[in-house]
Amino acid sequence: MIILVTGAAGFIGFHLSKRLLQEGHQVVGIDDLNDYYSVDLKTDRVEELKVTSSEFSFVKADISDKDKIEEVFQEHNIGRIYHLAAQAGVRYSINNPDVYIRSNLIGFYNIIEAARQHDIEHLIFASSSSVYGANKKVPYEVSDHTDHPVSLYAATKKSNEMLAHSYSHLYDIPMTGLRFFTVYGPWGRPDMAYFKFTDLIKSGQQIEIYNEGDMYRDFTYVDDIVEALFRLLDVIPEPSNQWDAEHPSPEVGPAPYRLYNIGNNAPIKLMDFVNILEEALGVEANKVFKPMQPGDVYRTWADCEDLYKTIGYKPTTNLREGINKFVSWYNKYHSSEFLKTNF
Structure with a gap:
């Protein structure tokens, strides 16, 4: 099967592409390699995928370029799409x-x-836990209202869900949306807290901890995310016979469309996360405590029972194990031995 992965040079897209290749699929990866964070890291991910399998094809393209996207579809007989860009x-x-x-x-x-x-x-396609916005009720359930985003990013992700549902309904396109919760792990994003903190701690600089450390995140290890994504490939949605137009719910509908939370269902306090990272690095961080930042939320917590029932899988990696794997990769990636071995 030929599978398109948009954002293939990104964190989750890279790991998913690698898994698909290892399972014998052909993967066409699209990414614009923009400079939001290290272009070198994105390029290294692409090179790693090329080494993984000759069945990987990479296209450098901006998904906002409609003509280029059409060109990709004309050149490849794509059967399914993971849209992560x-x-x-x-x-x-x-x-x-x-x-x-x-x-x-x-x-x-x-x-x-x-x-x-x-x-x-x-x-x-990838949505985000950010769509829950100002909601205080936890854990977050897909059936909760998501009408109060507190960032533009969240608003765009909510818009994605609505656009996808309308296309699924109008054109009978099976679509599955996933609200991701704080994914972390090797080859991760340098703009994420665990990566930024590691950079700063290793260089002896201060780390800024928002809301005085009183925040919670539902950290989910990337391999657990990828396992769920892979299992969903052949779980193709159909219109639900449980749809009740008088009592509508986001969980079921008249279109071949499903929406799930994808997380660990176990929020971790920010300070506990920092302590685990300090242990893994063997260094105590120089901490500066700051107030809550605009657009942030106090707690994320995913109710993932619907997803677990659908694919028969729950995350298996605890935070300490996952952080240790990240730190091990980080140290290797930044060593001269890695550069000499791989490039």
């Missing part, structure tokens, strides 16, 4: 809204329109 980051969206509109809205439309034009069997 997006401009990420809550705080970055406050001062850089244009890129979020271009990538997360126009780019998203281009992908689902291509899916319509080319009879795609299943499109799986």
